[in-house]
Amino acid sequence: MRSKFMPIITILFIASLVFSACTSTPTAAPQESVATEAPIEAPAESEEPAVTEAPAEPEEATTEPVKLSLYSLAWIQDNQDMTVELINQFNEEHKGKIEIEYIQGDWGEVENYITSGVAGGGGIADIVEGDTGMGLGWYDQGFLVDLTPYITDEIRATMPEEYWASRTARDGKVFLSGTVTGSEIIVFYSPAALEKAGIEPSSPDNLWSWEQLVENAKLLTLDANGKHLGEDGFDSANVAQWGFMPRLDNEKIWEEGQIFVMQATGQPMIRKGDDGVWDIFFDEAGIPVLESYLNIVNVGITPDKAIGLTGDSQNEAFAQGQAAMILRGYFNISVLKGLYPVFEFAVMPIPMSSENKEYYVDNWGQGFSIPVTSEHPAEAAEFIFWVQEAIQNAKYASSISMAPVNPDALQDPVLLDDPNWDTMRFYRSIEKLLVVEYNTNQSEFVTSVYAPTLMAVVSGEKTLDQAMEEIKALSKDILNQ
Amino acid sequence: MHSYTALRKNSTPYLLILPTVITMIIFSVYPFVSGILYSFTDIKFVGGTATWVGLENFTRLFGGKVNTSINFYKAFQKNILWTVCVIGGQLIIGYIAALLLNEKLPGQAIFRTLIMLPWAIPSVVMALTWQWMYDPFFGLINYYLKELGFIKEYITWVGQPNSTIWPLVIIGIWRGVPFLTLMLLSGLQSIPDELYEAAKVDGASVIQRFRYLTLPLMRPVTMVVLMLTTMWWWNSFDIQRVMTPVLSLGYNSMTLPILAWHEAFQWKHLGRGAAISVISLVVMFVFIIINARRELGDVKESR
Structure with missing residues (x-):
């Protein structure tokens, strides 16, 4: 019996080998991989500008609207609602021509969504939301349409060149539109707690330095008897209110830490050196800032349970009065308002030097891309650049509480009348945008080396010097793969 | 004519199994073979x-001080620790539960239903809970441990560089105990009562009956269960994945499937991710072969 089946099994195995060899495309001859060097050419249709395509289409074609779908990464209810509202408005304005359908996506799934969709040859949305880092990775792999042909001078003027730079691949092609920038972080504080401690919040005229933040946070760290950190009889085992509670985890130690360092150095941490080789740079001016930031648990103003804290838990602690100040992205204004409508909070700038009043921010941002599988890239482009116009951009930015890419949007009444946007306007007034070239191996480097090693500093297992040495030992190898 | 009839007769079974074979090739064999090929690209x-x-x-995976290799060795060690501890815990608790459920106790049916609950809950729901x-x-765990005086400060249990694998091991044990209990219980019920009665008459104590009767007679069932669960838990992915934030490798809880996923889908080294899976498969394969040979040897000896 066994002898009868063996030939069949052998044939089936060989057939599957042949089958897989035919469909996957490994090449036997050693040759230089072009996948990361140059993006795969987008389909011919995407290379044609919208303006040249439009006249070729017969009038009758517009009677049946072009149907598109949009994969949204909105995770805040207001932002989801606003994206739907903008889509409805666009559909109304383009009735009979273009009709867009909203698909709720997820930040954790979008990578698999677009990868499997493009590999499978379709079945995914015509417009996919993403950010500059993700977008570059997708473009490098040939997943995205080149948007350059659809960008008129008028559209080009809606966004500063630095933001276009972060949305432009090494070959000069634009792969992502702009909605918001996201690196701006702020200190959320409880006005009641600061008032009780007699502390004036940081303001454009009286900016807190890191030392001031730590000293003020000590006054705000209270035990159950109302004594503050440093006061005689302070019970450190029974803290009722912590002075400062950022999220200390792999994600934030990188995202927020690099912003603090940039304030001091004016340079991105991961960049190419003079020799053109990628590396991480611990510039001298940034080390004291990094040290202050990583030392907050040891100083006693932050609980060690802030290590691994989720955003939800952090907000809950803040709303319940267990933390007087927290550190979050601007978007958290929307989150807090949604979760705790009656809770009173305010926002202030992050610590920075009063002498050198400059706010450095990288040009990271969000926007929309068009996968190469889209059959209607011109129509999709029409929508994504329509959202970039000041009025729409202001609505979108307001709903997600992140800075709009279009400078005119900040002067729109939607944002002008909201005092929470004053800090953002202040940031913008002193902002120095850093054009940061994105390294596609950054994710591996940050996730597996940079963040876990610095987290060991936070928990007191390593010194910053040890950590920097360990990180430098591996950085070049990973970042230059 | 005769040969045509014979051909038809002979080919019928093959035609009947053809759809299944094709489905298997497309959904099992092809991805499997592709994965192996990808690991060389x-x-x-x-x-x-x-x-x-x-x-x-x-x-690069085996090659010394590069990050890929450091991660691989850490993940490999953790995978062994994870599999041994989860299965060891499941086996001990599963045995105890099966022995208890094998006794004629009041409310036995309710207990049998309740013990299946962890198995019935979808993985992601369970992990999020x-x-x-x-x-x-x-979290409830920190709250009660502090209330009961076991800890003074709240602990970050999972998902961070300083958190350990043990909280995940507890979940793994909790998750897998029902299956083991059920399998072991069915094995226990197949042992004839007469053997225990005879042992009792001979004066064997409870421990002696367990040591010299239950354990040897349960060995085939136990080995099958161990083999199956080793394969499942060696490749376990969902618990670690959901319990660890995407941007966190969960250094002390990073097993091979998690590392393979990060390499392939987060860091875009699909070939390297496939290579990790191939190595993982080879280890499992060796384990299965050794175990199968030993079991076959035992069967031959018993004849």
Whole structure:
């Protein structure tokens, strides 16, 4: 019996080998991989500008609207609602021509969504939301349409060149539109707690330095008897209110830490050196800032349970009065308002030097891309650049509480009348945008080396010097793969 | 004519199994073979362009001080620790539960139903529930441990560089106990009562009856269960994945499937991810072969 089946099994195995060899495309001859060097050419249709395509289409074609779908990464209810509202408005304005359908996506799934969709040859949305880092990775792999042909001078003027730079691949092609920038972080504080401690919040005229933040946070760290950190009889085992509670985890130690360092150095941490080789740079001016930031648990103003804290838990602690100040992205204004409508909070700038009043921010941002599988890239482009116009951009930015890419949007009444946007306007007034070239191996480097090693500093297992040495030992190898 | 009839007769069974075979080739054999082929390429994503790089992915994994290799060795060690501890815990608790359920106790049917609950809950729901329970700030576990005086400060249990694998091991044990209990219980019920009665008459104590009767007679069932669960838990992915934030490798809880996923889908080294899976498969394969040979040897001896 066994002898009868063996030939069949052998044939089936060989057939599957042949089958897989035919469909996957490994090449036997050693040759230089072009996948990361140059993006795969987008389909011919995407290379044609919208303006040249439009006249070729017969009038009758517009009677049946072009149907598109949009994969949204909105995770805040207001932002989801606003994206739907903008889509409805666009559909109304383009009735009979273009009709867009909203698909709720997820930040954790979008990578698999677009990868499997493009590999499978379709079945995914015509417009996919993403950010500059993700977008570059997708473009490098040939997943995205080149948007350059659809960008008129008028559209080009809606966004500063630095933001276009972060949305432009090494070959000069634009792969992502702009909605918001996201690196701006702020200190959320409880006005009641600061008032009780007699502390004036940081303001454009009286900016807190890191030392001031730590000293003020000590006054705000209270035990159950109302004594503050440093006061005689302070019970450190029974803290009722912590002075400062950022999220200390792999994600934030990188995202927020690099912003603090940039304030001091004016340079991105991961960049190419003079020799053109990628590396991480611990510039001298940034080390004291990094040290202050990583030392907050040891100083006693932050609980060690802030290590691994989720955003939800952090907000809950803040709303319940267990933390007087927290550190979050601007978007958290929307989150807090949604979760705790009656809770009173305010926002202030992050610590920075009063002498050198400059706010450095990288040009990271969000926007929309068009996968190469889209059959209607011109129509999709029409929508994504329509959202970039000041009025729409202001609505979108307001709903997600992140800075709009279009400078005119900040002067729109939607944002002008909201005092929470004053800090953002202040940031913008002193902002120095850093054009940061994105390294596609950054994710591996940050996730597996940079963040876990610095987290060991936070928990007191390593010194910053040890950590920097360990990180430098591996950085070049990973970042230059 | 005769040969045609014979051919038809002979080919009928093959035609009947053909749809199943084709389905298996497309959904099992093809991805399996593709995965092996990908491990020898520098492919970045499924269906993408790939260049044959020979053993480069493997040499980088085994090759010393580079990050890939450091991660691989850590994950490999953790995978062994994870599998041994989870299965060991499941086996001990599963045995105890099966022995208890094998006794004629009041409310036995209710207990049998209740013990199946962890098995019935969808993985992601289960992992998210545990995530909340382990929350460093508002989790029930920290709350009760502090209330009972076992800890003074709240602990960050999972998902961070300083958290350990043990909280995940507890979830793994909790998750897998029902299956083991059920399998072991069915094995226990197949042992004739007469054997125990005879042993009792001979004066054997409870421990002696367990040691000299139950354990040897349960050995075939136990070995099958161990083999199955080793394969499942060696490749376990969902618990670690959900309990660890995407941007956190969960250094002390990073097992091979998690590392393979990060390499392939987060860091876009699909070839390297495939290589990790191939190594993982080879280890499992060796384990299965050794175990199967030993079992076959035992069967021959018993004849």
